[in-house]
Amino acid sequence: NAGVTQTPKFQVLKTGQSMTLQCAQDMNHEYMSWYRQDPGMGLRLIHYSVGAGITDQGEVPNGYNVSRSTTEDFPLRLLSAAPSQTSVYFCASSQELRYDYGYTFGSGTRLTVV
């Protein structure tokens, strides 16, 4: 049981490049989210999905796209990387919060945009 798997763990991009951060979970969770973590800012929600085919924006969606074609996978696409997108990105999944499970997070992708 792998939980939430993120790839790559590290990435350096040049300004203007695009890339996709991968996220997969094997717990059959309906809810999946992408957060970014910046010093002094805590974790902020980028995009989320409540099930296959359903996605929506979080607090800081600009510059990012997502899709959810299967329950297991929730990739995050950076359209045209900017230095402001240098951050640590976490994917997370959960059941309904009324169940005593909370969110399970992946180990993160450290992205640097130069």
Added chain:
Amino acid sequence: QKEVEQDPGPLSVPEGAIVSLNCTYSNSAFQYFMWYRQYSRKGPELLMYTYSSGNKEDGRFTAQVDKSSKYISLFIRDSQPSDSATYLCAMSHAGAAGNKLTFGGGTRVLVKP
């Protein structure tokens, strides 16, 4: 003003001491309260989950929620050097879009041998 406030620390304690962490919040709709532990360069790991008000104990960890004061706490008894990490509070409410969690900024804890 942030919805969830958390002292960034660092909080330094000797091994064996009680670690006391807390968060205040402004949104009275929050009803699910969580504490996550995050080691350096790792993802957050769920420690404690509490629904509504009250106390919950799990081994050396005790979580308290006081909804009337909009205040939550985490206590770590008999602290160990392995408890050195950043502790994040997070909260949500029924109907929150996508089960969105609102996080505090995290408190860095150092337990010295």
